[in-house]
Amino acid sequence: MFEPQTLTILGATGSIGLNTLAVATQHPERFQLYAVTAHSNVTAMEQICRQHKPRIAVMADQQAAADLKVRIADTSVQVLSGQQALADVAAAADMTMAAIVGAAGLMPTMAAVTAGKRVLLANKEALVMSGQLFMNAVVEHGAILLPIDSEHNAIFQCLPVAAQLALGEQSLASAGISKIILTGSGGPFRELPVAELAHQSPQAACAHPNWSMGQKISVDSATMLNKGLEYIEARWLFNCQQDELDVLLHPQSIIHSMVRYTDGSVLAQMGEPDMRTPIAYGLSYPDRIVSGVNALDFEQVGALTFCKPDPARYPCLQLAQDACWQGQWATTSLNAANEIAVAAFLNHRIQFTAIADVCADVVGRIEAQELNSFDAILSVDHQARHYAEEIVEKYAVC
Ligand code: NAD
Ligand code: MG
Numbered sequence: 001m002f003e004p005q006t007l008t009i010l011g012a013t014g015s016i017g018l019n020t021l022a023v024a025t026q027h028p029e030r031f032q033l034y035a036v037t038a039h040s041n042v043t044a045m046e047q048i049c050r051q052h053k054p055r056i057a058v059m060a061d062q063q064a065a066a067d068l069k070v071r072i073a074d075t076s077v078q079v080l081s082g083q084q085a086l087a088d089v090a091a092a093a094d095m096t097m098a099a100i101v102g103a104a105g106l107m108p109t110m111a112a113v114t115a116g117k118r119v120l121l122a123n124k125e126a127l128v129m130s131g132q133l134f135m136n137a138v139v140e141h142g143a144i145l146l147p148i149d150s151e152h153n154a155i156f157q158c159l160p161v162a163a164q165l166a167l168g169e170q171s172l173a174s175a176g177i178s179k180i181i182l183t184g185s186g187g188p189f190r191e192l193p194v195a196e197l198a199h200q201s202p203q204a205a206c207a208h209p210n211w212s213m214g215q216k217i218s219v220d221s222a223t224m225l226n227k228g229l230e231y232i233e234a235r236w237l238f239n240c241q242q243d244e245l246d247v248l249l250h251p252q253s254i255i256h257s258m259v260r261y262t263d264g265s266v267l268a269q270m271g272e273p274d275m276r277t278p279i280a281y282g283l284s285y286p287d288r289i290v291s292g293v294n295a296l297d298f299e300q301v302g303a304l305t306f307c308k309p310d311p312a313r314y315p316c317l318q319l320a321q322d323a324c325w326q327g328q329w330a331t332t333s334l335n336a337a338n339e340i341a342v343a344a345f346l347n348h349r350i351q352f353t354a355i356a357d358v359c360a361d362v363v364g365r366i367e368a369q370e371l372n373s374f375d376a377i378l379s380v381d382h383q384a385r386h387y388a389e390e391i392v393e394k395y396a397v398c
Pocket of ligand 1 (some may be wrong): 010011012014015016017023037038039040042060084099100101102104122123124126148150211212213214215216217275310
């Protein structure tokens, strides 16, 4: 028998974090919870600490850490706070689930990468912001990168083992692959008249028909910028050329993505739309473990349908696909602009359709440039956020 692997969960109070806890704790002989982290939700963190007894709990926010310390003084959990503590716990465990939302996850995730650990990547924004630098660091430090985003996890499962082991390095053509096909449901507004999009509320945008997720990714799914970020994520993870990557709408969310081979075969991974499946796969790879997800019932599923996304309905998808091939500066600034725009939409400051306007304006204002260091990336991220805040004012409804 093997020793249990230690596990850190970055973003433990979120949707992916809680699903990771739900899977890992079914297998105490395999996984031992080392650390959990969160931004500021003390109540959720207290509950996790009492129920799962990690060695360390980190709150990014200092006041939240002080509050948590008082609340769980009767336990043996050590409470830490701040950016350095996030990086330290990410680097210390055998495996780290990177499930912080947004750019805030970049440096803690990189700490796990540079420590050469097994990194379960849910935080797609980290890869969108830093693409080549991120993938280079994985190789340089011998980290094992496992995609958790359901589409990328599906693609990974459909790759030949040699390509899995040389993730991001091998050319797809040399593996006999002609196309990576990312599927997406089209979100809650797939059938709404385009003229009504502007008036949709945050609540409606967050009501995804198939998946239950955090607020930011739910809005990204409604604009399909989520699929755009995933397109960029796939480019780096699988070393795709522009003509090797496609997006297809598949409203039932049963096929999670596909790989087309040169011999005419298409391999697809299917399952219930439930993140516990890719999480379990990432935790146990190359083994398979019970995740708690129900078996797929094909009679219940019925028909599987597919169509092209409509560019008039989803301008954010095109913006991301263009940025992907423009350069790192474009995807870094698009990601930053989107985070500001989505927050403004969730706070009722701008309309749903203004998210795309803000993103396009910001990318248009950032100068094309080479980004060869994490400092350069963070500087463009910062500048893009500043522009986005200004541009949000232009589109503000009140
Ligand atoms: P969420 O909003 O539910 O949770 C986010 C977590 O990050 C929370 O624990 C929060 O405390 C933490 N966090 C937020 N801001 C932080 C900060 N500044 N510093 C430190 N911690 C911070 O988000 P989620 O839906 O779980 O998504 C997490 C990541 O996984 C995102 O990048 C998302 O795109 C990706 N993802 C999510 C799903 C899903 O089904 N939810 C699917 C695929 C990919
Ligand atoms: Mg996804």
